[in-house]
């Protein structure tokens with residue numbers, strides 16, 4: 221039996237895996253985030269290990285739309301030859317790397333090192349750009365540190381009040397909901413969501429609140445809430461003086477957001493907004509937590525900043541019984557953004573432009589600091605550079621499926637086809653892998669060792685339970701073999717613990733300092749939250765004694781409401797919002813292959829209000845076409861009174877003509893590079909069944 225964690229979301233529920241004749245048995249394991257509970261995805265996670273379409277040998281495109289099996293030597297030699305040729309013809313930045321927030325810490329770290337040292341390219345980024353980048357940017361500039369939840373999840377067990385903005389935890393991470401039991405019972409749950417989601421439904425117990433704003437107006441709502449807190453003198457004056465800076469400018473910046481204006485812009489009754497602020501300010505144990513619903517916008521960083529500002533003016537952050545946080549989505553979304561696969565960062569969550577950080581990491585890597593490239597392009601711009609002068613001409617994709625998950629995905633697929641060379645490491649022929657010149661089959665979660673960092677900043681162990689199929693390899697082995705072929709004969713290892721040991725040293729002194737963490741400590745069951753410097757201690761609550769800013773105070777940063785980038789232009793358009801279902805995860809590459817989950821949710825369904833549908837002549841269950849300038853989707857409609865009449869909802873887990881991201885925009889947040897996934901103007905019409 222192996223004690224490990226679920227392969228999916230950042231709650232990283234503890235589970236035990238026991239191999240047997242009938243396959244791998246999954247059992248929930250006692251761990252603070254899940255207390256033995258698992259959701260439907262977790263219980264069925266072992267099914268994907270034996271998926272019949274698993275790729276078990278390297279594949280090379282045959283030029284006729286198919287693939288031919290190849291030996292590892294043949295595939296890796298070909299990749300190295302093509303990358304070297306592209307580098308010598310077009311420069312090192314012609315080769316790009318695209319990572320993922322599901323990769324272990326060791327893989328994320330080695331991928332960043334591989335890009336900067338073996339390829340010498342600046343052009344590396346990852347799918348976390350689509351996930352956590354706005355919340356990360358906001359926390360870094362306001363609090364001096366981005367650690368998703370800067371407190372253990374179990375702190376919420378004693379909480380009295382929670383403002384949850386843009387997160388549907390009841391569907392996305394159901395075991396999390398048990399930590400809200402006390403809050404719900406006391407009527408303290410306030411959910412902000414344009415949909416009456418499963419989580420918004422939880423507010424019905426005990427008299428909580430559901431605020432249902434016009435999509436894309438969350439920032440206006442928060443500015444209005446801050447103004448109410450100031451106007452009604454609900455702010456914590458002592459806290460503001462002792463622990464923050466910038467209050468006067470913030471107060472001036474929100475002065476015009478009087479309740480009537482906030483109601484007009486957001487559609488949320490002013491009385492409800494007032495009630496929410498008063499409740500949040502009046503009770504001990506109040507928390508503000510954001511999710512992708514308010515962050516995946518062209519103003520996502522400013523919206524997350526406003527949420528932090530609200531928590532700060534109420535004096536919630538850095539106290540033992542209250543706080544602000546953001547819920548990381550992907551399994552290693554937290555660790556994935558700390559170890560150097562982000563375009564602008566080196567291991568330890570340090571900026572690649574910082575000379576001190578460059579010198580420290582270069583020393584660990586055994587290379588001159590001036591050999592390290594500078595910052596690359598964030599994900600959307602990296603993919604958009606394909607086919608442009610000076611753009612990337614090859615791409616190595618690890619742990620990601622951008623053909624389904626990237627915005628404006630039709631254009632993304634067309635660009636990937638134009639690459640000189642595309643290599644995809646995956647365990648199946650994902651939608652992205654099907655476009656590849658070479659596919660490298662990799663191990664899965666239950667077949668490998670390593671570490672991840674959960675949504676609390678706690679480092680956890682992944683442990684192998686089964687032997688992988690004979691033909692597959694770990695990404696660590698692949699990167700080591702490729703690095704050797706590119707001339708780096710030392711400095712790369714396929715052994716997870718060896719890589720982690722180097723990661724620890726490379727992170728020492730950084731914001732995400734792992735130098736005090738080891739496999740031995742983790743295996744002894746120690747709860748290791750970063751920063752955990754060597755000789756120091758684990759830090760479950762990093763803001764207790766101050767903020768890691770130059771002044772030691774949190775910064776109240778003024779932000780302006782601009783509204784969504786993708787506005788409704790013509791009569792008859794609706795706002796498309798996208799999100800997740802209980803049964804599926806991310807692009808669905810794993811969960812669509814689990815028979816139980818696929819049977820429960822076999823297709824994308826467009827949630828539409830019955831009144832809106834009737835006006836458009838669309839019957840419940842009928843096929844519809846959604847379209848805009850970027851593409852079109854074909855799905856079936858399902859009536860739902862949970863959604864606003866001006867809004868439709870489509871899950872983003874499905875491929876081909878059901879791909880929600882065929883319709884989303886490449887407009888990005890100017891600070892974080894986050895695409896505006898959560899607002900897209902679309903037209904919807906009934907079509908004949910295929």
Ligand code: SF4
Pocket residue numbers: 226227228229230231232233254257258259260261262263392393394395396
């Ligand atoms: Fe837990 Fe998330 Fe896995 Fe569900 S998907 S079992 S909530 S880690």
